[in-house]
Amino acid sequence: MSVMGPPDGRGRFGEFGGRFVPEALVPACLELESAFAEAWADPAFVAEFHETLRLFGGRPTPVTPLARLSERLGLRVYAKREDLAHTGSHKINNVVGQTLLTRRMGKGRVIAETGAGQHGVATATAAARLGLECTVFMGEVDTRRQELNVFRMELLGARVVPVTSGSRTLKDAVNEALREWVTCVADTHYCIGSVMGPHPFPWMVREFQRVIGDEARSQLEDLGVGVPDVVVACVGGGSNAAGVFAGFADTSARLVGVEAAGGSAIGHGAPGVLHGMRSMLLQDEFGQIEEAQSISAGLDYPGIGPEHAHLAASGRAQYVGISDDEVLDGLTLLSETEGIIPALETAHAVAWVAGAAGNELAPGTTVLLNLSGRGDKDVAQVRALMRGDG
Amino acid sequence: MTTLDERLGAVRASGRRALVPYLMAGARPDWTRLLEAAVAGGADALEVGLPFSDPMMDGPVIQEAALAALAAGTTLDSVCAELGALDLGVPLVAMTYCNVVYHYGLERAAGRLREAGVLGTILPDLALEELDEWAAVCDAGDLATVLMVAPSTPPERVARVAARSRGFVYAAARMAVTGAAVGLGDGAAVVERIRAASPVPAYVGIGIASPEQARAAAAVADGAIVGSALVRRVLDGASPEQVESFVRGLREAIDAP
Numbered sequence: 232m233s234v235m236g237p238p239d240g241r242g243r244f245g246e247f248g249g250r251f252v253p254e255a256l257v258p259a260c261l262e263l264e265s266a267f268a269e270a271w272a273d274p275a276f277v278a279e280f281h282e283t284l285r286l287f288g289g290r291p292t293p294v295t296p297l298a299r300l301s302e303r304l305g306l307r308v309y310a311k312r313e314d315l316a317h318t319g320s321h322k323i324n325n326v327v328g329q330t331l332l333t334r335r336m337g338k339g340r341v342i343a344e345t346g347a348g349q350h351g352v353a354t355a356t357a358a359a360r361l362g363l364e365c366t367v368f369m370g371e372v373d374t375r376r377q378e379l380n381v382f383r384m385e386l387l388g389a390r391v392v393p394v395t396s397g398s399r400t401l402k403d404a405v406n407e408a409l410r411e412w413v414t415c416v417a418d419t420h421y422c423i424g425s426v427m428g429p430h431p432f433p434w435m436v437r438e439f440q441r442v443i444g445d446e447a448r449s450q451l452e453d454l455g456v457g458v459p460d461v462v463v464a465c466v467g468g469g470s471n472a473a474g475v476f477a478g479f480a481d482t483s484a485r486l487v488g489v490e491a492a493g494g495s496a497i498g499h500g501a502p503g504v505l506h507g508m509r510s511m512l513l514q515d516e517f518g519q520i521e522e523a524q525s526i527s528a529g530l531d532y533p534g535i536g537p538e539h540a541h542l543a544a545s546g547r548a549q550y551v552g553i554s555d556d557e558v559l560d561g562l563t564l565l566s567e568t569e570g571i572i573p574a575l576e577t578a579h580a581v582a583w584v585a586g587a588a589g590n591e592l593a594p595g596t597t598v599l600l601n602l603s604g605r606g607d608k609d610v611a612q613v614r615a616l617m618r619g620d621g
Numbered sequence: 622m623t624t625l626d627e628r629l630g631a632v633r634a635s636g637r638r639a640l641v642p643y644l645m646a647g648a649r650p651d652w653t654r655l656l657e658a659a660v661a662g663g664a665d666a667l668e669v670g671l672p673f674s675d676p677m678m679d680g681p682v683i684q685e686a687a688l689a690a691l692a693a694g695t696t697l698d699s700v701c702a703e704l705g706a707l708d709l710g711v712p713l714v715a716m717t718y719c720n721v722v723y724h725y726g727l728e729r730a731a732g733r734l735r736e737a738g739v740l741g742t743i744l745p746d747l748a749l750e751e752l753d754e755w756a757a758v759c760d761a762g763d764l765a766t767v768l769m770v771a772p773s774t775p776p777e778r779v780a781r782v783a784a785r786s787r788g789f790v791y792a793a794a795r796m797a798v799t800g801a802a803v804g805l806g807d808g809a810a811v812v813e814r815i816r817a818a819s820p821v822p823a824y825v826g827i828g829i830a831s832p833e834q835a836r837a838a839a840a841v842a843d844g845a846i847v848g849s850a851l852v853r854r855v856l857d858g859a860s861p862e863q864v865e866s867f868v869r870g871l872r873e874a875i876d877a878p
C-alpha cells in the first residue's frame with residue numbers, strides 16, 4: 232500500500248478503518264463503495280466535480296505568503312486559503328462531491344451530522360444547489376450554542392433535528408444519523424462530514440478533499456517554493472488535514488496534524504471501534520467512549536479518521552495537541568499580523584506553528600499552513616472568551 | 622458444557638417456538654431478579670445487554686437503559702460476576718457492541734463470558750466482513766456468534782450470513798433500530814429467505830412488542846425476541862412480578878393453539 236493510496240479491499244489503512252456497521256447498512260456501504268469507485272474513475276464525473284468547485288465553490292483557493300507572520304516567527308509560512316471557499320471552509324469540497332454522487336446514485340435525499348454547524352451548513356448548501364432534500368442531525372446542546380447556524384441551514388431549506396440522546400453533541404449526532412440511515416438507505420445518502428465512518432467514507436472524503444493538497448502543491452511550485460519542509464493542519468475528524476497531506480504524502484515534507492488537547496485521539500486515545508471504524512478513540516478503561524472537550528466545536532470529537540491513526544502508527548505524520556488557551560493567542564496572532572481571522576479549529580494549527588518556531592522549527596523553515604476556515608462563525612464566542620465570560 | 626446450537630436445537634425439536642426476552646444488565650439494581658422473572662414467565666433463552674455508551678443499533682428505550690446501567694457502574698466484569706452466581710436454567714446470549722469486547726480483549730472477553738454461563742453473543746456492529754477474528758475466538762471457546770439478517774440483505778448474502786451464524790439467525794423485521802416501530806413488518810419475508818438458505822433456527826426481533834406480535838412472529842419463525850417493550854416496563858419501574866406476567870402473556874400467546 233502506497234502512503235495515502237487507496238485502502239485495502241476491506242477498507243483498512245494498516246490496522247485501522249474497516250466497516251463495523253449493522254448488517255442493515257452493509258448493502259448501502261457496498262453500493263456506495265462501487266458507486267464512488269466508478270464515479271471517481273469516470274472523467275465526466277471528475278470534471279463535473281472540479282467544474283462545480285470552480286463555478287460554485289470558489290476554487291481554486293489561493294496560497295498566500297504570510298509575510299508579517301513569517302518575519303515575526305523567523306519562518307517562511309504560506310497559507311492555503313480554504314477560508315475563502317464557499318461557506319467559509321474546506322467542508323464545501325466534500326459535500327459537493329458527495330451530493331453529486333448522491334444524484335448519480337439516483338437518490339433524492341441526504342442526511343448529515345454536524346457539530347458546530349459548518350458541515351451542516353455546507354451540506355444544506357450543496358443539497359439546495361442540486362435540489363436534494365436535506366436533514367441535519369445536531370446535538371441539542373450544539374443547536375443552542377450555534378443558533379445562527381441552525382437558522383442558516385433552515386434558510387437553505389434543510390430540516391435540523393436536535394439530538395437529545397447521550398451527551399447531545401457531535402458524537403451523538405453521528406449515532407443518530409446512522410440510526411436514521413438504517414431506516415431510509417434505499418433513497419437517502421448519508422453525507423458524512425469528515426474522513427471517518429465505515430469504508431468507503433474515510434477514503435472517499437479524503438479523495439474529495441485532496442483537491443486542497445493537489446492545488447497547494449502546484450501553487451507552491453509556481454511561487455518558487457517547491458515542496459515545503461512542513462505541512463500543518465488542524466484535526467477534528469481529519470478531513471482538511473487528510474486533504475492537504477494527500478498532496479504531499481509522497482514528498483519529504485513533514486506532516487503535522489494538530490488536535491485539540493482535550494480531544495486528542497492520537498495523544499490520549501486507544502484503538503477501538505466507533506461509528507463504523509476501527510481507529511484511535513478517547514475511551515475509559517472499560518471501552519466506553521469519552522466526550523472530547525474543546526473550545527472549538529469542530530474539534531470536539533472523541534475519535535479521528537482511521538487513515539490518520541495509521542499515519543501516526545507508521546510515523547509518516549505526527550500529531551500534537553494544543554490547549555484552549557494557546558488557541559486564542561493563535562487566533563489573535565494571525566488576525567493582527569495578516570488580516571485573516573481564522574476559525575477556532577484552524578487557530579490550533581496557527582498556535583502550533585507559533586509555538587514551534589525557533590525550537591522544533593528551525594529559522595527559515597518553510598511551512599504550509601492549511602487555513603481550513605474563517606473565523607466569522609466564532610467571533611461572538613471569542614469576544615465572550617476574551618471578556619472572561621465565555 | 623452444552624452449546625447454544627444444542628440448547629436451541631432442543632427447543633425446536635420439542636416443537637416449541639422460542640421466546641427470547643431482552644433485558645439490560647445493570648439497568649436496575651435488581652436486574653438479575655428480572656432475569657429470573659422472565660424465565661419464570663416462560664422464556665426459552667435470554668438476551669442480556671451489556672451497556673455501551675454509543676449503541677448505534679438501539680433506539681431511545683435501550684439507549685436509556687444502557688446509560689442508566691453505565692451510570693450505575695456496570696461493566697463486563699460486574700455483569701459476568703453476577704451472572705456467574707445465577708442458575709437460570711435457560712441459555713444466555715450477551716448483546717453488546719464491538720468496542721466493549723475489543724477493549725477487554727477478544728479472547729479474554731470470550732473466556733469471561735463463557736465462564737459466567739453465557740453461550741452466545743450478538744454484536745450488531747460486527748457484520749460478515751469484520752467477523753473472522755471474533756468468530757475464530759468464539760468457535761474455539763464454544764461461544765456462539767449470532768448474526769443478523771436485515772430486510773436489505775440480498776439473498777446470496779443471506780446464505781453467507783446464515784452459514785456463519787450459530788445458535789440462531791436474528792431476523793430483523795424492519796429497517797430500523799430497536800424500539801422505533803412495532804409489528805411484524807418484513808419479518809416473514811426475512812425468515813423465508815433465511816430458511817431457503819440454512820437450517821439454522823430463525824428468530825424474529827425488532828418491533829415485537831405485544832402478545833399478538835409475538836404470536837405472529839412465532840407463527841412464521843422459530844422464535845420471537847422482545848426487547849424495548851420489556852425494557853420500557855423495566856425503566857418505568859415494573860416489579861419482577863409484573864415482568865413475569867408480561868413475559869407469561871407473550872408465552873401464552875405464542876403457545877395458544
Ligand SMILES: Cc1ncc(COP(=O)(O)O)c(C=O)c1O
Binds near residue numbers: 424603
Ligand atoms: C474550519 C474547520 N476546520 C476544521 C474542522 C475539523 O474537521 P476536519 O478535521 O474534518 O477537517 C472543522 C469542523 O467543523 C472546521 O469547521
